[in-house]
Amino acid sequence: MAGSNAQRAADTPVLEVSRYSLSYATPSGPIHALKNIDLRVAHGQTHGLVGESGSGKSSLAWAILRYLPENAIENDGRLLLSGESLRDRTLPQILEIRGRRISMVFQDPSTSLNPAMRLGEQLSEVLIRHRGLTVQEALEESEAALARTGIAKPRDMLRRYPHEASGGEKQRVVIATAFACNPELIVFDEPTTALDIITAQQILELFNQLQDETSISALYISHDLGLVSRVADVVSVINSGEIVESGPSAEVFRTPGNDYTKALLGAVPNPKQWLGVTEPPSEAPALMSAEGITVEYGRQSLLGQLLAPKPTHLGAQEVSIEVRKGELVGLVGESGSGKSTMGKVLSGLQDFDGNVRFGDRNFARLAEIDRTYRRAVQIVFQHPDASLNPRQRVREILSRPLKLYDIVPREQRAERIAELLEQVRLPQEFANRLPHQLSGGEKQRVAIARAFAAEPELVICDEITASLDVSVQASVAELLVSLQRQTGTACLFITHDLNLVRQLAHRICVMQHGKLMDAFHRDDAEGPDRNPYTRALLKAVPPPASQAA
Amino acid sequence: MPKAFRTAAGMTGLGLLLLVMGAATLGPLLAPYDPQAFHPAARLQGPSAAHWLGTDQFGRDLLSRLLNGAPSTVFFGLGATLLGVGAGSMIGVIAGTAGGWIDSVIMRILDGLLAVPELLFTLLIVTFLGGGMGQAMLAVAIAFTPGMARIARSSVLSIRTREYVLAAVARGERSPYIVLREVLPNAVGPIIVEATIRVAFAIMIGATLGFLGLGAQPPSTEWGLMVAEARQFMFRNAWTVAVPGVAIAMAAMGFNLFGDALRDSLDPRRSS
Amino acid sequence: DDPKMGGTLKISHSTRIATLNVLSLSGPAEYPVIDMAYSGLTRIGPDSQPMPDLAASWEGSPDATEFTFHLREGVTFHDGTPATASDVVATYEAILNPDIPASAASVLNMIDTVEAIDDLTVKFSLKTPFADFPTSTAHANARIMSEEALAGDHALLDTVVNGTGPFKMESYDSARITRLVRNDDYFIEGKPHLDAVEMHLFPDLAAETTNFLSGDIDVMLLVQQADYERISSAPGINALRVPSGRYVNVVMRFDQEPFDDLRVREALAYAIDRQLLVDLVLEGLGRPAHDNILSPEFKFRIDTPEKSYDPERAKALLAEAGHPDGLKLDLVASNRPAIRAQVAIAIKQMALPAGFDINVETMPHDTYLANVWRKGGFYMAYWGMQPTEDATFNLLLTSNASYEDTGWMNAEFDALVQAGRSTTIESERADAYTKAQELMLAELPYIIAFYEDVLTASKEHVQGYTLNPINRYFYLENVWLDE
Amino acid sequence: MTLGYLVRRLLAVVLVLFVVTFAVFAITMILPGNAAVMILGEYGTEEAVAAMERRLGLDRPWYIQYLDWIGGILRGDLGQSLRLSLPVSDVVGDAFWNSASLAVTALASVTVIAIPLGVLAAIKRGTVADLVIGIFSYIGASMPEFVTATLLLIFLAGPALGLFPAGGFVSPGESLGGFSSHVVLPAATLGLILTAHISRQVRSEMSEVLSSDYIRAARLKGLRERRVIRRHALPNSLAPAVAVISLDIGYLLGGIIVVEEIFAWPGLGRLLIYALENRDLPVIQAITLVLATVYALSNLLSDIVIAILDPRVRYA
């Protein structure tokens, strides 16, 4: 269907941006967020806007909606909606346009919906505002609009509060709101990023379906090339505020003309491209095996039970996972499926029932986990900002494991720290820095270095790339693999990114609702005996951009 | 200087604080007269060249008394807060790090103490301790303890689940290292901010106790007491009341503004 | 002008009326209430002499050991029951009962027996001669209560008032207003003039003053020195300044160092500028005293030599007593009322040049009562004026005084006081009291720097309002409103 | 919010109160001086004090006194005031209603003034209005009640203006006008510091809400600013404001002690000071109980209000 609407483009584009520049005044000088942007969205067309974090995508959206912060400075470039200049409008006029002629869908439905208002009111208020309906009419209309988004019991949903709906349901409400007044243009700013893969896939399908039905033009913003390739007719690639390449999406993806676009495409994980340790030691003996691990959250003291009993909750149920020497095992699953719970159990942070066997020793609960085990199993966390003590310098952070386990004599510590920094490809001077003086990727490298400093046998990586940019993601993943190759350390790699894990892992375990659903060798990923849930997951993953096109 | 202090409010706070702390440390040396000396010929006068801020009932120089009373007033606030914050943080940190039943028991007791309004609590304690500056200070400290403990505990709890602390636990670090090096240095922020604002509050409570006759006692030059002693002359010479009254407000305001600026500088989300 | 009848008199006061139990009450605002509601056998008049009250007349035996009182006829309590001799007997028996806390007990403890001769005659036999007995029966806490009330639950005495005074209790709210209304059956024909009296409580002095000046309060019971000038100069207000024998005294224990040495006590006496003290602390509303516990209002008061402020002499005396480098002392004062600490602080400053380095320690009144009063060695006390010489001496200074707090214990002094009370011959009494005062001034058990005037104020339309220097008798039955 | 939750909360309140009374009782017993000494003052000879102690029942061992007192409480009898010779329930009951009239007036006017002020400051962030409100709230938050009260007395009740009575109380039942003129200054004194605090909190909550994604979303729906503020922002910033107000009630209950003393308001605060000075234990106990109960209940009430304002909050 992509491209089918492109032919029907009317003469006047719905949106025309020309020579538009925007900068933000800051105490340390202006930040040029948008430079001479030229962009046209034709009638009924979906225009994708792709770029890294900070490239200026949202800035353009705000500019179109005339919702700029006070420190924004614009040049005299043009922003035209169906030929009418948006920049000449007074605020009351803009208020008439917003929601009626242009509407917007945001990244995170849980923050863009008012927690204290029923979903029905939030949907119907645009209808009341812009179409002058009565409350009753607006509610009926809302119900119909919600039904179109595929919600089973729309009347019921209208009466709920945001916290009573799932992320997917909330995003459907937001989308229904955006389509409610039949606007000329809808701006989507990463509408699926905050959702889990399967839901994201459904939302994407919904978008395509509604787009077909209404032929409303859309500006679709995303950092995910694969995703944009599935919805956009035309795509523009933006880098540091400049549009570096623009054209029909099929062309751009197949034959990227610009280096930046190429780099962007290259950084997208491709499951077919094996990055892992070349010799998967599949015959190696089990290093660690977790057997029947169950974690019950919310257990209370006797006093607590008396005063304020709360229900308990199973974070993991009878999960068994095995990691062999030198192996990289991927652990995937949607949000809340219990991946981190397993990571915490195995790194000795969470009490459990069941048995963890490590080498020839058994551990049946948290209290039995001792320092020998802790030294041998290290963990790296998701958030680079939170995983380093903000008050310790990199040197101190890296020297801790060396000191604690007496890995090298005191005199050689400085030298070893330099080595570690080199291994994670950071300059030696970084030893003197404080965490806030590092970028996210650099912080994550320090965290990895700290884990490897203890010379562990197993490293648990809990979503270590999730909060990094695509390009940085790839280099961190690559770094991990190269360290693994050098040291022979085994790794449990927790992630929700199936494409990524298929590039790295020898074996993959899939979790859902605290249970282990599936475990398979990477080669069997598309095999016939896969669990249905695994299949759904794999299907939901956007195929890498180059293939989609 | 952190950005939050470069605002008008931050600068005012810093200025007031410097003024008040200066008075508290150097005040007695700067006083132009003996604060207790009588000048019978010049009693209950307004500001004059000889007595910049006027004189009281005994013809004592108000400026000298103000400067002389600065240490007892300000250090009362600091001392009471320090004691209360110290004890409270200790309890809070113990509860927060120990967890389990120790935490439950401590929290239940704290809940109990927090059920009594703070000034009432202070009054009860100070009456039973027998009044006086030291007693009042202890009472304020005791009254502050439960609130501070709660703040310290929640601060510790929020730090305790940070990933770098988890990393230290997973690495096999021993508890003292985790508490002293990983948790505490990062948990003190909110505690210090709260403490600064509480100094203002302690100064106000201390002055109130002095005013009620339960805190500082004559011939102390504590500011609340000065207000109390001067009240009977307030219609004859409003200066006798206004001078110490405004001084108390300024001291409290200094700590309030400073505390807020400190909070803003620690919390970028709040800085405007 | 002829007194006009009717109207409500509003009196403001700043201390609570906590109880109406005649036997034990002691608050400054409680006295006017019982003075209105109750009568004693006798009452102290504005001239400080005993005057008839419930007793129309009385006579004593020449040796002053037997006194007979003749009650008025036809007097009834507010509830209508007749007031007779048996009520008087019951009241005095209650006062003397050791199980009942009674403030008048220490003044009346010389009573041996009290008996009703008939319905209207009561006879007292005393253990020891006592010439001032009719003054003692005027004690403010010795008002006559009904036998029935005394036989009942004593807890009721706190709130239920049934007296024979000119006003009846109408409502009693200890936190706000106490209201009394005219007793139409009062035993003095034509009195009281007022329909009602209201006592309004203002715990904050500033609030009280402002309300008196700008509100509808008619009488401000007690005026602070600081406000006196402002109040007296306000239009439409009569401020009343009654010279009184009320004093603040410095207690120096004879049995503790360094005040066991007379020279040290004298040194301190010379180190105080008494006129300045009056000016600074009392705003001039008092008279310098030169350590005589008896003020000029007392009949047998002697001319007292003046002690001028003489730090040099004080210093010399200190040196003589073995303190050539001066003395460091802790002087304790309770914080209520503030005058105690003020005098202490003034003394500290004045005595500096004489070599006294006095550290004033002020403490809350409860702590003071529990820990210092009658225990400490050097502290500030504060007493109201007593009705007689004998009462004054026996309150504090004789060896078996009720509140003996100096450890002076002088047998000669005791004998002189005893001699003064046991005769009714004026010249003998004058002689005994003169010698007693001379002895006291020589031995210097207390430093008494000034006598404090009693200050009160009323609006101009209030007529006939006066009070007694003892500040326990208010004669409100004479007051009328000229509106 | 379930019934079970409410019952548990109330039980916890009772438990807390029990601990509080026990502590108060125990401490009074350790220290020198008692009601008998205080009643008799300097006229208390040893015999008189002993007699008074017998009369008041203070000669019994402390635990007997406590058990006796607790027994009374369980029967609904708060005992007899030692100093005022009236049933505690009468004394404290009257004072309670008087205090309540002051506290409610103060709190109501504070709420009415502070919330709009805070909202205004947040909307007009960075403008003169915001600055003025900010200055006002810092000054307000830094003045102890006794200073505010004294200054108000000098300037508004003093001889120069004499706008309001300098103290005293008229019950609203007697004369509403009289009550109003008397309540102005004490309520203003109490109100100043609370207004300062609450408006500051509302401002910061409101600012935070105004910068939230859902407000942005609401604005981008083209809604008028009035609706954005009233329907979207206000309810969300009110819930935290209610939490602050309920905490401030604790402060109010403390402040009332000083204010009542200065303005001669015959409420619990003044009664408390009087009872403390006189070691009138049953009254102290009763007032502590009443104030702690009011505080606990107001916290509970605020939790209920918050649960109504914020549908996310659920107590079980």
Ligand SMILES: Nc1ncnc2c1ncn2[C@@H]1O[C@H](COP(=O)(O)OP(=O)(O)OP(=O)(O)O)[C@@H](O)[C@H]1O
């Ligand atoms: N109000 C502002 N003041 C100053 N700089 C700003 C402001 N808003 C955005 N910027 C900067 O402008 C640049 C573009 O930001 P923008 O939010 O448009 O990026 P983006 O492409 O949407 O990124 P992301 O994918 O992370 O959402 C960034 O460098 C950002 O830091």
Ligand SMILES: Nc1ncnc2c1ncn2[C@@H]1O[C@H](COP(=O)(O)OP(=O)(O)OP(=O)(O)O)[C@@H](O)[C@H]1O
């Ligand atoms: N400390 C805890 N107390 C109670 N419940 C918890 C706790 N930690 C996690 N849970 C719950 O346990 C379940 C599994 O959580 P877990 O963090 O293991 O998920 P996850 O797969 O790592 O999800 P994500 O991808 O979002 O990180 C979730 O429903 C979560 O809400």
Ligand SMILES: [Mg+2]
């Ligand atoms: Mg963006």
Ligand SMILES: [Mg+2]
């Ligand atoms: Mg996780």
